[in-house]
Amino acid sequence: MTTTRSVQRLQQTLSHVQPASAPVQWSIVAGPTEPELLDITLGELLTIQALQYGNYECLVFPWTGARWTYANLKEESERLALGMLAMGIQKGDRVGIMAGNCEQYISVFFAAARVGAILVVLNNTYTPSELHYALDHSGNSQRFISPPPKYKLEGTNSINPSYLGCKVMFITPRIGRHNLEEVLQRLGPQPKDIGTSKALEEIVILRGTYENFPTYNDIIARGASQSTYNYMLQERESSLRPDDVCNLQFTSGSTGNPKAAMLTHHNLVNNSRFIGDRMKLTSFDVLCCPPPLFHCFGLVLGMLAVVTHGSKIVFPSETFDPKAVIHAVSDEKCTALHGVPTMFEAILSVPGPKPANFDTSNLRTGIIAGAPVPRPLMKRLFEELNMTEYTSSYGLTEASPTCFNAFTTDSIHTRLTTVGKVLPHARAKIVDAKGNIVPVGQRGELLMAGYQLTKGYWNNPEKTAETFVTDSDGTLWLKTGDEASFNEQGYCTITGRFKDIIIRGGENIYPLEIEERLTAHSDIELASVIAIPDQKYGEVVGAFIQLSTGKTRPSDEDLRRWTRETLGRHKAPQYIFVFGEEGVSSTVPITGSGKVRKVELRAMATEALAKRAQ
Structure with missing residues (x-):
């Protein structure tokens, strides 16, 4: 009996010295269930x-x-x-x-x-x-x-x-x-x-x-x-x-x-409604919306978010024009402004004097999406545009599009380092390579579930099957292809991309179509495209090429013209590197499975650009 009491006292002492570890918090979150979803067309x-x-x-x-x-x-x-x-x-x-x-x-x-x-x-x-x-x-x-x-x-x-x-x-x-x-x-x-x-x-x-x-x-x-x-x-x-x-x-x-x-x-009505809610839109708000209507940013985060709240939307020009944005904000007394970071950089960099009546005192909120917001830009949004309640946002077309959005009341640090919390009636989780949910704070692939998921890809069952996965509970999840992490409060930070996407000024560019176009050139044997960091656009297109045997190197401008013949101008490579030239290794770095190691290409590009700048 004495031995038992001694053991109990020892256990009590150890419990104070070594408290039991807290239960693991897993990276799975669910949005609020209020307000109810609207069931209307x-x-x-x-x-x-x-x-x-x-x-x-x-x-x-x-x-x-x-x-x-x-x-x-x-x-x-x-x-x-x-x-x-x-x-x-x-x-x-x-x-x-x-x-x-x-x-x-x-x-x-x-x-x-x-x-x-x-x-x-x-x-x-x-x-x-x-x-x-x-x-x-x-x-x-x-x-x-x-x-x-x-x-x-x-x-x-x-x-x-x-x-x-x-x-x-x-x-x-x-x-x-x-x-x-x-x-x-x-x-x-x-x-x-x-x-x-x-x-x-x-x-x-x-x-x-x-x-x-x-x-x-x-x-x-x-x-x-x-x-x-x-x-x-x-x-x-x-x-x-x-x-x-x-x-x-x-x-x-x-x-x-x-x-x-x-x-x-159902996707569009409800997603746009919850976006407007996060911005605290009312019928007295006026949103200036430079993003295009062919994109979910202009169509859903802009126009439909306004319509669901009885607000007003101003489209300042046919295509993006920073001067027109300045006039619209002033003339229409806009309270909100949307855009990707490069749009805001252009707006703030308009040369010459502003309109005599240029007034941003009514601005308070808006959404910045498409790319991370640099800290200096955020400071200028506060000081020069008065957007103290701007919100960061994350989404993808397959989710109608917004998944996470910050609140206007979130701290500046939160809005700078995260994309906010998951929207109502949506669920999100972060998994490892085997599909297991990871602990909070750990990185993995972000998956989404809920009312806002697309019905699939039109006439593409193979890609639909690749993109969606059903768990043991019968819930359908969208694999975003993006790397992310959650904190203890459920805020999401996008930490990288599994999909090999280049984001140039908020526009997604996919390397494979550029690689296919470049290799169609008679002088090129192989092409591999990567993202190159850029102060203005965030990222631009960089291309590594291997010449066909006995062929002469085409000029950079010739290759850009070749690319533009079938692809948009923004997809033409800004930087071109040739294997075996300008200090670039003549050996193409590949994995055991024969894929080009793009991590090594990025390092090679950084070194080559540094030498060019000397």
Whole structure:
């Protein structure tokens, strides 16, 4: 008995000296379950907001002079929806759009949603070959994998598979300095062929006129020609469901070819609503939005976040123009401003005197996304733009897009070092290479689950199967390909990228398509593309090339021109290194499996650039 008491006393003493270790906190978080998810379509959202905020201004485009109230937007989208019905647009038909930021773009977005069409938003910097691929890919027979019943993809029952490709495309002859007249001349007003698709029936000029192509106003006139279209629209809208696919957003992948994420009314309505909540938007707020509408940043974080809160949005110019942003912020007394870091750098670096009435005193918030925010830039946002409540954000197209967003009340340090907390009704976890959840503070791959996940990639079941994984509980998770860590409070820090992406000024660039283009050059045997740090853009394209035997080295400018012939200008390599020249090893560093070791290439690039600077 005495021995037992002695052991007990010894154990008590040890428990004070060596307290029991705290239980491990695992890297899995869930957003709040309030407010409840909205179960409405985009058309129903617009109807509700027009009833509540009908006379409030919704859209302002200083460069066109348009100032639309919520009632104006509802009426305009209805007139265009009637025109789409007159064109024969059926539920599930794909409608393409390629244009700069303008009021008609938003009218097309809502009109397509109201008739049950799937709007294919096309990057306005696409080359003709990239455009042809996107239009062709948006057709073809629909094939899906089969996730758990809770997330079952609908298959062709909700899609019209009777033809290939987009049925109609809305386009402008020019977008800023980007000339699309060559595309229009090649296709004609009623195209017979584009790429391999025979489906594109009509091209409509979104703004103004061009030769004998039908115009936006012509489509509206068709809808007004018969009163029966009004009944058809009522019937069509009543047949729509929040879970219907309404938007195809293109995002590239490791294959080098773009993938089209299928987003639903439910995805977009709820994600945009929670984004606005994090910014504390009200009907008295005015958001200045320079990002393009073809990107989720402009379309969801911008336009839809405003519409869900009865706020006003100002698109200062057709394409990004920092001077126009300055005037819009001043003239419209904006309270919020969106952009990627390079946009803010450009805005703050506009030469010459600011407008006499330049006033940022109304600015308080906004979202900076697409790349980390340098500390000096953040200081200038506070001091020169008054954005003391700016919020950092993280998302990806496949998640509609926002997953994490900071609060306006978070500390400056938190907003600088993290992307905030997970949004409501979303879940996130960080796993190791074997799929096991890691302890808090440890790095791993970020996975997402919840209402906002895409229904998969259009006509790409292989990539859909690669990107999504189902756990033992039947929950579907999206593998983001990004490396991240959580802290004890559930804040997320993005620490790296598993996907080999170059982020240039907020735009994702995928090396493989550049590598494939460079190796198509007759003088090049091998090409490997990496990110090079850049003070202005964050990252730019760097290319290592190996010359074919007996070939002469092409000039850097020749290779840039070669790249630009099929790819966007921003994808042309800014830096070019040749194996065996300028101190670069003649041996290509490869792994045991034959893959190029890009970590070594980055080190080689750093050394080579340092020598060039001497």
